[in-house]
Amino acid sequence: MNIFGIGLPEMAVILVLALLIFGPKKLPEIGSSLGKALKGFQQASKEFEDEFKKEAQKLEETAKIKPENNSTVASTPKENSVNTLD
Secondary structure, eight states: OEETTEEHHHHHHHHHHHHHHHHHHHHHHHHHHHHHHHHHHHHHHHHHHHHHHHHHHHHHHHHHHHHHHTOOOOOOOTTTOOOOOO
C-alpha cells in the first residue's frame, strides 16, 4: 500500500505521533475537518475545470463561426487582369 509515496510503516508512525500530540479526543475532529477541507478543495477544482472547459468550448465555437461571417470573395489582382478594346 503506497499513498502519496508513503508506505504503511510511515503511516503508522504518523498516526501514533498524531495520537500523542493531539490525543484521542481531538483526533476525530481533526480528521473530520481535514476531510471537509479536502472535499471543498476537490469541489473547487472541479468547478474551475468545468468553467475552463466551457470557456474553451466557447472560444472554439467563436473560431468556427468567425470565418463563415467574414468570408470574402476572391478577386483577381489588377496586374493579371486583361483589358480588351473592341
